[in-house]
Amino acid sequence: MKVLHFRELKKEDRLWFEFEGTFAPRAARENELEPLLQALEGCADGWMPDVVKGKRQRKYARAAFWKALEEEREGDNTVGFYRTQWPALDMMLEVTPPPRPPRLDITINLKPLSFFWDAERCRQFVEMVRAWASHYPASHAVAHSSDDLVLADFPECGRDKETSYRDGFDKVYEVCWLNVFGPKLVETVGRERMLSTPAWRVEELPNGCVLLVTWPTLADFASQEARLAQARAHAHLRPDLDFSTLLRTLRERSAMLAPVEPHFPPDLAPLLSRVVEAVPSHERQRKIAELNTWRPPEPEEWRPAESALPPDVEDIERAREHYSYLAELLVALLHTQVPSIFDTSPESLTDADSHFWRRDFPTRYPRDVIEERAVPSIGAYLGEVLVRHLGGQWIPRRNLEEAQVRVGNRVWFPFARARHYMRSRQSLLDCSLTQLYREAERHRT
Numbered sequence: 001m002k003v004l005h006f007r008e009l010k011k012e013d014r015l016w017f018e019f020e021g022t023f024a025p026r027a028a029r030e031n032e033l034e035p036l037l038q039a040l041e042g043c044a045d046g047w048m049p050d051v052v053k054g055k056r057q058r059k060y061a062r063a064a065f066w067k068a069l070e071e072e073r074e075g076d077n078t079v080g081f082y083r084t085q086w087p088a089l090d091m092m093l094e095v096t097p098p099p100r101p102p103r104l105d106i107t108i109n110l111k112p113l114s115f116f117w118d119a120e121r122c123r124q125f126v127e128m129v130r131a132w133a134s135h136y137p138a139s140h141a142v143a144h145s146s147d148d149l150v151l152a153d154f155p156e157c158g159r160d161k162e163t164s165y166r167d168g169f170d171k172v173y174e175v176c177w178l179n180v181f182g183p184k185l186v187e188t189v190g191r192e193r194m195l196s197t198p199a200w201r202v203e204e205l206p207n208g209c210v211l212l213v214t215w216p217t218l219a220d221f222a223s224q225e226a227r228l229a230q231a232r233a234h235a236h237l238r239p240d241l242d243f244s245t246l247l248r249t250l251r252e253r254s255a256m257l258a259p260v261e262p263h264f265p266p267d268l269a270p271l272l273s274r275v276v277e278a279v280p281s282h283e284r285q286r287k288i289a290e291l292n293t294w295r296p297p298e299p300e301e302w303r304p305a306e307s308a309l310p311p312d313v314e315d316i317e318r319a320r321e322h323y324s325y326l327a328e329l330l331v332a333l334l335h336t337q338v339p340s341i342f343d344t345s346p347e348s349l350t351d352a353d354s355h356f357w358r359r360d361f362p363t364r365y366p367r368d369v370i371e372e373r374a375v376p377s378i379g380a381y382l383g384e385v386l387v388r389h390l391g392g393q394w395i396p397r398r399n400l401e402e403a404q405v406r407v408g409n410r411v412w413f414p415f416a417r418a419r420h421y422m423r424s425r426q427s428l429l430d431c432s433l434t435q436l437y438r439e440a441e442r443h444r445t
Contacts, residue, residue, distance in 0.1 A: 001059065003051050003082035006090050006109060011281045013257075014111035015218065016146040019129070019180070021104045021136035023095075030066065033095075035135045036104075037062060043128035045121045047110055049081035049089055057082075069095070087115045104136050113145055116218040123216075126178060126201065130211055133180045137207045140169045140185070144176035145221050147282035151253045175234040177218045177226075183208035189237055199233045222254040260288040265295060267438040268429075274354040275429070296429065299436045301413040301420070308404055308411040311396050319396030323403070326380035333377065344384050346441075349433040352381075357428045370422050376400060378422070379415030382433050386412060390437075390444050408444035412436065 023032050041048065052060045054068030060081070068079045081091035088111050096103040116122050125143070133141060142154075156164040157173035169185055186194050186208060194210050195202055201213040214233050215226040227250040235243035264272040272291050279287045303309075313319045327344070330352075334341045338355050340348040356362075362370060383405045386392035392405040392412075401419065404411040420431040 001051055001057055001084055003057070003084055004086070004088035006088060006111070009088055009111065010277065011279075011284075012111055013113040013145055013147040013281050014109055015113055015116060015143060016149055017106070017108035017110075017129075017141070017143040017178075019104075019106040019132060019136075019138060019141040021106075021132065021138040021141070023102050023104050023136050033069075036093075036132060037065065039128045039131035043124040043131070045124045047083065047087050047089055047115065049091060050084055051082040053080040053082065087111060106132070108143075109146070114219050117220070119216050122218055125218075126211075126213055129178060129180065130203070130205070133209050133211060134205045134207065137182070138180045138209055139182040141178070141180035142174075142176040143178035143218065145218070147257055148221060148253055149174075149176070150280070150282045151256060172234065172237040175212075175214060175230055175237065177214055177221050177230075179212045179214075180205075181210045181212065186210050194237065197233050197236050199229065222257055224251075224254075227251055227254055256286060257282065258285060260285045260292070262288050263292045267435060268296065268432065271350050271353050271429075271432060271434050274350075275357055278354070278358045294429075296432065296435055299417070299431075299439050301417040301436065302410050302439075303404075303413075305406055305409045305411055308395055308406060309397060309402055312398055313396045316396055319403075320394045323380045323383060323394060323396070326376050327384045329373070330377035330381040341381075344381070344388055346385060346389060346434070346437050349382065349385055349437055352378075353428060353432045353434050357425065360425050362422050362424050362427065371419075375418045375422055376415065378433070379403075379418035382417060382436065383412075383414035385433075385437060386414065386440055390440055392440075405440075407440045410440070410443050412440055 050060050052064045052068050054071035058064035077095040079093045083089040090109040092107045094105040199214050203211045214229045231247035234246050331341050338351045340351045386405040390407045392407040395404040397403045400415040417436050
């Protein structure tokens with residue numbers, strides 16, 4: 001059974017759910033966890049896990065779950081839940097048994113977030129959380145957009161990590177789409193105030209927890225109406241905070257996540273689209289807006305053909321063979337992660353650009369390794385693509401940076417381009433291999 005692993009999927013916004021609760025320490029574990037499974041099976045509308053994993057994966061069934069839990073008996077017992085079909089699910093259940101304070105921690109990641117446009121599906125999710133929070137007293141639980149939580153700096157919410165770890169949820173630092181407030185926080189806020197919060201659903205649970213849902217559907221959390229409801233609830237629970245400031249902050253976060261139409265330079269659109277896909281989803285729209293206004297500088301690594309430097313090597317053919325050998329070193333370096341590198345094609349240049357940018361290659365490796373190994377192999381590979389696809393001709397020089405490839409009425413300096421290319425991560429875009437190739441292609445006749 002091949003499950004959908006998040007790391008293999010497109011980076012996009014998702015549901016983030018976190019639940020920290022307790023359970024009766026003397027109850028039989030099977031009896032105590034039965035309500036959890038019952039609520040999951042009854043309410044996971046369209047996203048029910050079909051794989052459960054302890055030490056190994058099994059098709060989901062109650063018996064498989066108990067087996068997975070049994071495999072993890074040493075220390076904290078952790079069981080994973082996954083799906084083999086869309087939507088993708090990464091759910092973890094962690095049980096901390098006595099003699100430590102018995103805890104039940106649940107996290108759910110589910111993508112895409114758009115799965116929760118449906119009001120009935122959202123209602124079912126709320127009912128599942130209500131059942132869990134009623135049976136397992138929660139210190140807190142939240143469900144919200146993962147991208148928006150990143151922008152909110154949740155759970156630190158402006159605090160340093162040490163303070164956040166020490167104080168926990170001693171105040172209402174953020175109001176999410178779904179919230180479960182534990183009895184301690186309810187008493188801190190004031191039970192009457194908590195229960196009078198203006199929200200879509202507010203319910204006191206039998207164990208003293210309060211369930212609060214700001215809006216009927218999760219996927220439109222960034223809409224004007226949903227943000228207004230979120231700000232009203234937060235300002236009510238924290239009268240020391242200014243409503244207008246809360247609302248402005250929420251709207252600013254919505255603006256950061258609002259879709260932006262790409263308008264990239266045609267030559268670089270395939271590369272820039274991959275750059276956008278590689279950044280975290282909460283940064284993607286801002287990255288698109290940035291790249292829409294960015295234009296790469298014109299390549300400077302060329303001369304008119306009549307100004308070409310003449311060959312100054314003793315054996316021209318041997319020099320060309322050396323360039324081919326250097327290009328093969330790049331193939332050896334990248335062939336696993338960039339299979340197209342075998343093709344020595346314009347498309348493989350774009351694939352290499354994307355790979356080097358994602359890996360932040362210029363800053364990840366020592367400068368001497370970049371200059372002595374990467375630059376020569378990248379320059380040679382670029383030159384080989386010019387030769388094979390544009391009818392270029394090597395003009396060798398003893399100094400690699402002076403070596404040229406004649407294409408039409410220009411000569412190009414691929415090794416010089418490679419050195420400029422490897423100066424920084426931004427240089428990988430400003431001086432991309434793709435752009436130089438497309439410029440040479442335009443000027444080959």
